[in-house]
Amino acid sequence: xxxxxxxxxxxEYGIDHLIAEKNKTTRWDGIRNYQxxxxxxxxxxxxxxxxxxxxxxxxxxIAGTMKVVKAAYPDPAQFDRHSRYxxxxxDRDNPRWYCVDVCMVEKFTEVISTSSLKANPVxxxxxxxxxxxxxxxxxxxxxxxxxxxxxxQLA
DNA sequence: GCCAACGTTGGC
DNA sequence: GCCAACGTTGGC
Numbered sequence: 001x002x003x004x005x006x007x008x009x010x011x012e013y014g015i016d017h018l019i020a021e022k023n024k025t026t027r028w029d030g031i032r033n034y035q036x037x038x039x040x041x042x043x044x045x046x047x048x049x050x051x052x053x054x055x056x057x058x059x060x061x062i063a064g065t066m067k068v069v070k071a072a073y074p075d076p077a078q079f080d081r082h083s084r085y086x087x088x089x090x091d092r093d094n095p096r097w098y099c100v101d102v103c104m105v106e107k108f109t110e111v112i113s114t115s116s117l118k119a120n121p122v123x124x125x126x127x128x129x130x131x132x133x134x135x136x137x138x139x140x141x142x143x144x145x146x147x148x149x150x151x152x153q154l155a
Numbered sequence: 156g157c158c159a160a161c162g163t164t165g166g167c
Numbered sequence: 168g169c170c171a172a173c174g175t176t177g178g179c
Binding site: 007009033055056060114132133135 | 175176177178179
Binding site: 033034035131132133 | 159160161162163
C-alpha cells in the first residue's frame with residue numbers, strides 16, 4: 001500500500017465538500033498535469049491512503065486524510081464539452097486524463113500548516129515542497145507517520 | 156494582488 | 168529539437 005498527497009483549493013473543492021458528498025465519496029477529477037496523471041494512472045492503487053492538502057487559501061496545509069476506493073479510470077470530464085476540464089485533443093480510445101474515486105477517512109481538528117510541516121525534518125522532505133505544482137505526489141511511510149504525529153500534537 | 160516557478164505551446 | 172512566449176500554480 002502507498003501513501004499520497006492530493007492538492008486542492010478549498011475554495012474550489014475542500015475537505016468540507018468531501019464530507020458533504022453522498023457516502024463521503026467523490027471522483028478526484030480535473031487533473032491536467034502529466035506527471036500527476038502518471039502517478040494517478042500508474043501508481044495510485046485501490047485502498048491507498050491520501051493526505052488532503054488545501055492550497056491557495058487562508059489555512060494552507062493538510063486538512064485530513066482520504067482513501068482510494070476506485071483505482072484509475074478515464075476522467076469523463078475530458079469528453080464533456082461543457083466541462084472546464086474538457087480536452088478536445090483527448091481520444092476516447094486513448095484517453096489522456098485519468099481520475100480516481102476517494103472517500104473521507106478523517107478530518108483533522110486543525111489544518112497542519114505548511115510552516116509546521118516544513119519545521120519537521122521528516123515532513124520537510126515531502127515531494128510537494130521539493131517540486132511545486134505537482135498536485136498528486138507520493139508520500140513515504142515515514143512522512144505519513146510524521147503527519148499523524150503532528151496531528152496528534154494538535155488534537 | 157503580486158510574482159516566482161515552472162509546465163505547455165507553437166514557430167522556426 | 169530548441170526556446171521564447173504564454174498560461175497556471177501556489178505561497179506570500
